[in-house]
Amino acid sequence: MLALRALLRGRGPSAYKAALGPIEAPNVPRSPRAVSYPPVDPGFPSRSVDEILAPHDELIARIKLCYGTDxxxxxxxxxxxxxxxxxxxxLLPATADNYFSTPGGLLRMGLEIAFFSLQATDGQIFSGRSTISIRRELEPRWRQATFIAGLCHEVHRTLSHVVVSDDRGEQWPAYLLALGTWLRSRRADRYFIRWVPDAIETRSLGVFALPQIVSIETLQHLAAGNSAIVPQLMASVSGMTGYRERNVLDELVRRSAALVIDRDLRALAQRHGKPIIGSHLERYLVDGMRRLAASNPAWKSNGEKSRVWFGRDGLFVVWPNAAGDMRRLLDSERMPAIPHEPESILxxxxxxxVVEPRSETEATWSIRPPGSSEAIDAIRLSSPAVLFGDIDDTPAPLDACLLHQPAQRPSHVREPQDAPEAPPAASRLREDTQGQIPLDLDRTAQPAPAASAPVGRAATAAGLPARRFRLNxxxxxxxxxREALAQIADSLNGPASEAAAWTVSQGLFVPLAQLERRRVDPPIAVxxxxxxxxxxxxxxxxxKTAFHDxxxxxxxxxxxxPRFIDGLDPHDFVIDPPARG
Structure with missing residues (x-):
């Protein structure tokens, strides 16, 4: 106020400076680290637990209110x-450059997951088979166990993702004692972290860090009078899902973790303008696949109409059928931010x-399981452990290869070298109105007659521009x-043996089975x-149903x-009915 009065009285800048007092320079560290080039990692300061928790007082107060005890x-x-x-x-970050990547990120992440998990316990029934009196007695312990599971959901990262060392280069023995305790014993002022390259997320390591957080007295209190709380708590912390009994505690924690990560990524996008999408979803998708493989009969390996096929050439999952199963499972658990489109999941x-692509441009493989009359699309997992990691009795692979080898074109059949002039379509097709127009897509068809217009690979061999087929x-x-038919039309652009449709004299023949494979009910499609x-x-x-040999x-x-398929010339066909109103 004094400075404002000085300015209003016209005393000028000198009076303003006098009113403010001496201006101190910002507190810039004068250590050689701050002025060196290239810059040196400043590390993280050693702080007490009270100092570390001080920025989170508001969240801790909300946790206390939600917990509802004295x-x-x-x-x-x-x-x-x-x-x-x-x-x-x-003050460890949760990730190097992704969600919760700032100092203290792992602490904040654990607190938020614990809070939302605790909040989600309201109205949940954990021991459905117990009497009302027993459920009332165990409910506070379930709430406490759920909070602990949420708090420790990501603690495994301290053992697998980072290496911590002090000023003298001594490394933190993470399996022996807490980081704060180690820093006090070393009297270290600062510490430094190094991220383990290509670290594998191993949530089972969390059980080794749990004794640093939860006392054995607390575990005994949770285990009193029941045999479910501690096993489900340990299963959630270790990431080992039990399939004999539903683990409500773990479901709440996983849902809360997905919500917390998604919130932080959205905030990160607002702060920096560059969202990191889908980077945390792998764990939930893989976990969903594992649970389906353990509990869903349709995911039994190498069974009739199974989603999973295990052969000498790898482990395959039928796609996009499997994506629908995964989406329905995760939607039933209200998991946030899970993509709905099979392409996004893939x-x-x-x-x-997790998945090995077929090539740089194709992700799915063509397999032909035993007893199957036609090839089907599937994804190949990078390792059988991706799907069978939690199953004790790993299925044995078939003593056969599953990859479909397309039939080779007979050596005496050659692509046309010259493009003969095609006669008018009406006179050409009048001879055989039920014949198939050779689109060079069906490798088992007879060689194209000389009167056929070269398309596809034949056009390329003839020096003409190749056609690109697309639904219109x-x-x-x-x-x-529309989506299913677009996929079928696009299959005409790939290898001839994998085409899902072919041309006849009246247009593009689409088998009903191809629509059904893409989860479209044939009557609805027709x-x-x-x-x-x-x-x-x-x-x-x-x-409207046709039959074709x-x-x-x-x-x-x-x-x-044909007028609805870009790349087909309607003049090459006999009938092209007018559009309906």
Missing amino acids: RTAFEREVLAQIRNYAACVH QVLLAAG APPRLNPQV RSLDAAGMLVAPSAGDS HSGRRIAGVIVA
């Missing part, structure tokens, strides 16, 4: 574990190295049918395509008018 019980049952956890993780698994459907088409005016009636009848088999399907 001060003495809160300090004994909750605050003691918080202080032990703070001493264990100190991208997360690819980025995490009306906007009113059912979205699910009605949607017909309502959009995209189908060609095979005869004068009302039926292909590779010695009679196949049911529909005929899509």
Whole structure:
């Protein structure tokens, strides 16, 4: 106020400076570290537990309010574990450059997961088979165990992701004592961390850090009068899911962890403008796959119509069918931020190295399980342990290879070298209106007659530009049918043996089985395509279903008018019905 009066009276800057007093220079460290180039890692300061927890007082107060006990019980049952956890993780970040990557990030992450897990226990029934009186007696212990599981959900990182050393280069023995205790014993002012390159997330290591946080007296208190709380607590901390009995505690913790990480990533995007999407989802997707493999009959290895096939050439999971199972499982548990599209799920698994892509441009493989009449799409896992890591009795692989080897074109059949002039389509197709137009997609078909216009690889061999096939459907088409049909049309651009449809004289023949493989009900697909005016009636009848002989088999399907497939020339076909209103 004095400075403002000085300025208003016109005394000038000198009076303003006098009113403010001497201006001190900012407290810049004068150690050689601060002025050296290239810069030297300043490390992390050694602080007491009270100093470390001070920035989190507000969150701790919310935890106390949510826990709902008196001060003495809160300090004994909750605050003691918080202080032990703070001493264990100190100011360590949770990740090097991802979520909770700032100093103290691992502490904050544990506190937030613990708070949301505790909050989620309201209204939950943990011991459903017990009597009401027993449930009432055990409920406070379940709440305490859930809080501890959330707090220690990421403590395994101290043992697997970082190496801590002091000024003298001595490394922290993380298995022996807490980081704060070690720093006091070393009388270290600062410490430094080195991130382990390509560290593998091994949550089972968390059980070795748990004694630094939870006392044996606390475990005994949780175990009194029951045989479920401590086993489920340990299963959650170690990441080992039990399949005989539902682990509600672990479900709450995993859901809270996903929520907390997603919140921090969104805040990180707002602060720095560059979101890191999907980087934390691998654990939940892999965990979902493992639980399906252990409990879902459709995921039994090498069974009839199984999602999982294990052969000499690797472990395969049928795709995108498996993605639908994973999404439904995680949606039923209300896991946040889980992608819904199979392509997005696959991208997360690819980025995490869980799935081996077929090539730089193709992620899925074509396999042909024993007894299957046709090849199916599947993803290949990088290791059987990805899926069977938690199963004691690992299934034995088939004594056969599963990869589909496409039939080779006979040596006497050659691609046309010259593109002969094609006669008018009407005169060419009038000779055989039920014949198949050779699109060079069906390798088992007869060689193209000289009158056929070269397309696909034949066009490339003839020196003509190759066609690119793409669906061009009306906007009113059912979205699910549109996506499936777009995938089928796109298959025409790949290897001929993997084409999901082929041309006939009236248009593109799409087998109903190909629609069903893409989780589209054939009757719904037929009605949607017909309502959009995209189908060609095979005869004068009302039926929109056509039958076609292909590779010695009679196949049911529909005929899509060629004008809805970019890359097909409608003039090469007999019938192209007008669009419906």
